[in-house]
Amino acid sequence: ILNVEQSPQSLHVQEGDSTNFTCSFPSSNFYALHWYRWETAKSPEALFVMTLNGDEKKKGRISATLNTKEGYSYLYIKGSQPEDSATYLCALARNSGGSNYKLTFGKGTLLTVNP
């Protein structure tokens, strides 16, 4: 069983706070790590696709880092806003039998930003 773990499960922060959460995964046969944001009643929105160890990507106030050797990725949100409230999902793609298209998702971190 391939376990992609996300922590914390949920998080409440005040507007303006910076926050971060973790995705951990098996490091063997690593191909890519995806981050998505999923707001209620909407489509999951792609944030980042990360492939290289040590990679750091940024999109506005959101950034992510990747460590493929130890099997973790961090997502950071600087100066949280109420509109950042959503479930943040990470998903692992592995090189295993040619199935690098298949994503294994964590259960997500539910972020609530209070005004």
Add this chain to the structure above:
Amino acid sequence: GAGVSQSPSNKVTEKGKDVELRCDPISGHTALYWYRQSLGQGLEFLIYFQGNSAPDKSGLPSDRFSAERTGGSVSTLTIQRTQQEDSAVYLCASSLEGDGYTFGSGTRLTVV
């Protein structure tokens, strides 16, 4: 179309009935995927299409589940003789090979 479209957005069905869920992917996206999220669980892979063929059906939970894709475009996921454990949000996604997914907004299926 501009995005991945799924229908219906919500479906309530009685136990034992068949249901069909539809996915209209982004035009030109060769890869199409079905996932589902049951209560308290992560997104679970169901099936992958490359064009009209399904090289990976390993996630379909039972033989009550089937899917097809026609014309390299629209896909339907059919669940026969629905059970309460089939209740979930069913998400479709499409991609160009090797790219990230673009998801639809899902079909929330409730079996009563």
